[in-house]
Amino acid sequence: MTKVQTKDLIKQFKLELITGEKGLDREFIMSDISRPGIELTGYFRYYPKTRIQVLGKTEISYFNELSEEERIDRSKRLCTDVTPCIVITRGLDAPQELFNECEKENVPLLRSPYKTTRVVSRLTNFLEAKFAPFTAMHGVLVDIHGVGVLITGQSGVGKSETALELVKRGHRLVADDSVEIHQEDYDRLIGTSPELIEHLLEIRGLGIINVMTLFGASAVRSQKEIDYVINLEIWDEKKQYDRIGMDDELIRIIDVEVPKTTLPVRPGRNLAVIIEVAAMNFRLKRLGVNAAEEFSTRLTKMIDQEKTNIENGITFD
Known part of the structure; x- marks a missing residue:
């Protein structure tokens, strides 16, 4: 499982650390975020203490209207030993009671200048991607006219050579040999390259080449959604x-079914052109x-017309 700590949020979103520096190594165990509104009223029965706690203008305003005794009580109950952090949005001042408790329990208290909805959205997207x-799949991922094409097949079938030809034709390489795939939504797969081999292609007999160095930054990209899988086989x-294209084949990757086509490989076939056309x-x-x-519909209409002509005794010489 991916390891995410509170200090990663500060680095990613440039959040201001108010207090709780000793707790920056606390780890997240889920991507969910909480806005403790009902908890501020004193109801902590279902308090999700292992989530990020986000306090916006509404929560801070209500908190400041509580009595001093209530503010101290809510602060103590908000700050637990497993709470990864508390984030205050809109650049608002942290209540003194909350500051004191975060400092005491080493709960990182962070501040963002942005609106609450924007902060929640960005944090959610970041954590959803991490979790x-x-x-990982053996193959090559290429962006062809905006379509993320994952080229698979047994070793030595010509995947990397085909990817090189596609790059020469103006398309963009995402990953070669090993494609790391994250399911960021229930139907969305994002492919990336391992950092060690990013922008590199292995061509048998030639060795390893750096695509970005040879063809420029426009020939590569860091990630791409996987839309289509093309499997190469001898x-x-x-x-x-x-031969017609009526058979819809699917391949299941994690929990997502992706359209798949099998292309036979033999001498004389220009695979790069075929894959390019397949993507289009x-x-x-x-x-x-x-x-x-369309072809099937035309063929059916022609057959039906011929049957009608035969039934009516109409023939053509």
Whole structure:
């Protein structure tokens, strides 16, 4: 599991540390965020103490209207030994009672100048990405006309060489050999490259090349959503391959089903061009244009017309 500590938030979002420096090594165990509104009234039965606690203008205003005894009580109950941090938004001043308790219990008390909704949104997105389900796949990820294409296949089938040709044709490399995949939403997969091999391609017989150095920054990108999987396999004469494109194949990655196409490989086939066209055709399908279905519809109409002509005794010489 990814390790996230309070100090990572300060670094990522440039939050101001008010007090609780000794607690910056506290770890998060979930991505959920809490705005302790009902807790400030004194109801702590279901207090989610292991979450980030965000106090906005409403919470601070209500807190300041409490009696001194109530403020001390709420501060003590908000600050536990497993609370990762408390964040005050809009650049508001921290109540003295909360400051004292955070300092005593080593709970990091942070401040952001931004609005509460923006802070909550950014923190949620950051933590969701960190705690997203993760896997790694052997393959090459390329951005082709905005479509994230994951090219898979057995070792030596020509994935990296195909990716190199695609880069030469103006597309962008995301990862070669190993693709790290995070499921950032219930239907969204994000692919990245391991830091060690970022921007690198391994070409057998040539060695390792740096794509960004050779082709420029426009030839690479750090991450891309995976939209489409193309599996390369050695041409099998005994196997019947799809010639029309009506068979919709899916592959399950983590919890997401992604459209998949199998391309047979044999000498003379320009895989880069075929994959480029496949990505363009996939994009058209998402826009509602399906050439295979159009052909099938035309064929069905022609067959029906021929049957009607035969039934009516109409023939053409």
